[in-house]
Amino acid sequence: MGNVEFRTRQSVEQVEESTDFAPKFDRDGLLPCITSDAKTGEVLMLGWMNAEALRLTIETGEAHYYSRARRVLWHKGATSGLVQNVIEARIDDDQDAIWLRVEVAGSGASCHVGYRSCFYRAVPTADEAGKPLTFLEHQKTFDPDDVYGDAPNPTQV
Secondary structure (H helix, E strand, O other), X not given: OOOOOOOOOOOHHHHHHOOOXXXXXXXXXXXXXXXXXXXXXXXXXXXXXXXXXXXXXXXHOEOEEEEOOOOEEEEOOOOOOOOEEEEEEEEOOOOOOEEEEEEEOOOOOOOOOOOOOOOOEEOOOHHHOOOOOEEOOXXXXXXXXXXXXXXXXOOOO
């Protein structure tokens, strides 16, 4: 471990056209990460990574994130067993967002609420604007109380 090196960003050409890995973390030291199912392409979640989470993800082949609510590094699935095994990682053109294609262990769920995807509700648009959200997943894949018990909720209202 410890062989992942982030290059210093020197030019637009270097960032956009070279093979240098030079991720751009925001002012809080974070990088957004879109995670999708490697087989179906379904978006499972949007998470955040700090440099340590990104390094650990690359080095271990398992997704690690940074919880903005709890301000801690988090190994996805460490508590639930729903580990996200990274099949492919891609960085966007200006290297300020990352996309993981993963296989999820266990029930295949990635949402702490118990659904498969964190994007389990549709927002009405156009002619439907103003109407309530519509559930796209009607059954949870696991009971969060059984899995997490008294563990802190990853999101805080």
